[in-house]
Amino acid sequence: MIADTIDRYYAPALIGKDPFNVKQIWDELRFGPMHWIGRSGITHMALAAVDIALWDIMSKAAGKPLWQYLGGHKPDKIKAYNTNGGWLNWSKDQLIKDITGILEQGFTAVKMKVGKPDPREDFDRVQAVRRAIGDEVGLMIDVNQQWNITTAMTWGKKLEQFDLIWLEEPLNPDDISGHRKLADELNVPIALGEHVYNKYAFRDYITQGAVEYVQVDVTRVAGITEWLQIAGLAAAHDLPVCPHVGDMGQIHQHLVAATPNAIMLEYIPWIKHIFEEPINVVNGFYTLPQQPGASTTIIPRYFNEYRVR
Structure with a gap:
């Protein structure tokens, strides 16, 4: 359900966005269409996944661990x-x-x-x-x-x-x-x-x-x-x-x-x-981790094994 929320509602809204405007993106997603469905639980956890990914992108771009x-x-x-x-x-x-x-x-x-x-x-x-x-x-x-x-x-x-x-x-x-x-x-x-x-x-x-x-x-x-x-x-x-x-x-x-x-x-x-x-x-x-990012990168073979299809 979380993955479905991201695919259907959050991912399309991210196209063309600058991840370094993470707080603007957060506001837009928070008060987008899913705001009417729920402000906690699945919709909030889906927003968490997107937000974490954006911070991961920013810290990797900066060459720093989060x-x-x-x-x-x-x-x-x-x-x-x-x-x-x-x-x-x-x-x-x-x-x-x-x-x-x-x-x-x-x-x-x-x-x-x-x-x-x-x-x-x-x-x-x-x-x-x-x-x-x-x-x-x-x-x-x-x-x-x-x-x-x-x-x-x-x-x-x-x-x-x-x-x-x-x-x-x-x-x-x-x-x-x-x-x-x-x-x-x-x-x-x-x-x-x-x-x-x-x-x-x-x-x-x-x-x-x-x-x-x-x-x-x-x-x-x-x-x-x-x-x-x-x-x-x-x-x-x-x-x-x-x-x-x-x-x-x-x-x-x-x-x-x-x-x-x-x-x-x-x-x-x-x-x-x-x-x-x-x-x-x-x-x-x-x-503490030393690699850039938020330590969320999954080994490819496990990503393929556990991903929601």
């Missing part, structure tokens, strides 16, 4: 936290084995899933992980929207004792007032953004004090152009940005490296094999 083209802030490396483990369907023993194995790779922060039908089981699993990894390792938990406000308030309070970096997506992402109540009452910071699709929704979350770690995803908002606006909005409120990696980190590594208030980046080593310059994490840190 993070440098945007104005580098972290020119050496960026901290990673590992999400490739801690899965909800694993036994407690497998969970602990996996997370301790991640730490042996050099990571100093990990995230695990919660949201079991009985929150007491979540509590037991978090407690077991904290005991296994010690007090010095950063630990986040991700609810994936599985709780209601009562469950989140009750069990969020109980889980505070485990010194969590954040509590992620505890509620439905459209429930700004519920997240504000949690942010007011809990001593665990609220993180979200994976399912927030535009700068206006982020504005409302931020100005109402309903989010404390901004997880804006460049593939969910309308590309790099809008991502930078949201990161700037977060900076104006002294909030850190820690993106959700819907792109598996290929583009976000550039954005975090170029953004002062972006403090670290999620790591999920999926689909690395398809890219000419895949993400690279060594001892818990991303090493």
